[in-house]
Amino acid sequence: MKEEHDAAGSKNARPGMRKLLTLILLLLSVAAFIFGIVRGEPKTVYRKGANICMECIGLG
Amino acid sequence: MAKHLRKIVQAGWGAIQNGWFRGLFAGGKIYTGPLKHVCVPGMNCYSCPMALGSCPIGAMQSVFDGRRRSFSFYVVGFLSAIALFAGRFVCGWLCLFGLIQELLYKIPTPKLKVPEKADRALRYLKYAVLLILVVALPLIYRGSYGEGVPFFCKYVCPVGTLEGGVPLALMNEGVRATLGGLFYWKLAILILCILASIFIYRPFCKYLCPLGAFYALFQKVSICRLHLDRDACVHCGLCAKACGMNVDPSKKPDSAECIRCGECVHVCPKGALSLGIKASSKASEKQSSS
Numbered sequence: 001m002k003e004e005h006d007a008a009g010s011k012n013a014r015p016g017m018r019k020l021l022t023l024i025l026l027l028l029s030v031a032a033f034i035f036g037i038v039r040g041e042p043k044t045v046y047r048k049g050a051n052i053c054m055e056c057i058g059l060g
Numbered sequence: 061m062a063k064h065l066r067k068i069v070q071a072g073w074g075a076i077q078n079g080w081f082r083g084l085f086a087g088g089k090i091y092t093g094p095l096k097h098v099c100v101p102g103m104n105c106y107s108c109p110m111a112l113g114s115c116p117i118g119a120m121q122s123v124f125d126g127r128r129r130s131f132s133f134y135v136v137g138f139l140s141a142i143a144l145f146a147g148r149f150v151c152g153w154l155c156l157f158g159l160i161q162e163l164l165y166k167i168p169t170p171k172l173k174v175p176e177k178a179d180r181a182l183r184y185l186k187y188a189v190l191l192i193l194v195v196a197l198p199l200i201y202r203g204s205y206g207e208g209v210p211f212f213c214k215y216v217c218p219v220g221t222l223e224g225g226v227p228l229a230l231m232n233e234g235v236r237a238t239l240g241g242l243f244y245w246k247l248a249i250l251i252l253c254i255l256a257s258i259f260i261y262r263p264f265c266k267y268l269c270p271l272g273a274f275y276a277l278f279q280k281v282s283i284c285r286l287h288l289d290r291d292a293c294v295h296c297g298l299c300a301k302a303c304g305m306n307v308d309p310s311k312k313p314d315s316a317e318c319i320r321c322g323e324c325v326h327v328c329p330k331g332a333l334s335l336g337i338k339a340s341s342k343a344s345e346k347q348s349s350s
């Protein structure tokens with residue numbers, strides 16, 4: 001009989017649980033992303049990205 | 061073609077995310093259009109004169125503001141979603157600095173094998189970099205004017221030096237005139253990374269990259285992954301030998317160190333490995349045809 005393995009190779013894993021966890025985390029990620037947009041974080045990102053980042057180029 | 065597909069994608073994506081070619085002739089100015097609201101998925105300095113998008117690690121630190129103690133939901137949510145879909149696929153396929161390191165490794169010299177114990181210990185360094193320099197210090201520490209300090213960008217990031225610091229110093233006299241100890245410190249890190257890349261496969265990705273560390277956290281639950289058909293695997297060891305990241309896919313197909321480049325998939329004589337959302341049926345096809 002063919003044994004079941006998860007991607008990590010452990011026997012008798014429950015891929016359904018992993019899929020559920022992935023789905024929950026994905027929903028949380030999307031929620032966090034949208035929440036960040038609502039809070040206006042893209043503007044902060046833009047402010048930093050549209051100006052020369054002195055730290056990045058080594059000028060402090 | 062298939063053999064070179066990844067290199068084409070890496071180079072193509074690098075050109076797309078650095079597609080503001082006017083930056084080459086703008087005298088050290090950078091793109092300031094609306095695309096800078098958005099982060100690219102791989103390491104790419106937003107102070108590169110040609111960069112169209114924002115660097116996720118720099119952006120994350122800029123929102124982790126020392127004054128407001130605010131968490132970066134936008135960037136962390138974006139990166140988590142990508143990681144949950146593809147894990148470290150971004151490292152293998154969409155990172156320009158990764159491509160540069162790979163090309164440097166192609167220089168024909170004797171290669172260095174980092175002793176296994178040291179290699180294993182050094183791999184944890186990137187998690188420390190992520191936790192301390194990208195998350196903790198920018199959240200906790202305030203500069204003299206109450207501003208947040210992007211510690212990783214400021215003291216470590218060789219990508220910023222290569223893509224931002226060096227080109228801007230060459231193009232802009234004002235920048236060149238203000239170069240000091242910090243620039244030369246970061247330049248030394250960049251030179252070290254370049255030299256190390258000639259002898260070690262992707263050393264920055266293995267030991268230092270905080271973005272790779274972030275994506276690695278989701279490797280075991282990502283949707284797109286490396287699949288192993290254990291019934292088809294004959295344990296020939298070719299996959300482990302082909303892996304530049306020193307992973308043995310026949311033992312740990314979802315290792316946190318796997319960048320999902322697919323080299324192991326190409327060399328597997330039995331088609332036991334596949335990369336994607338679902339396991340491919342190559343193994344059974346090969347078995348039935350033999």
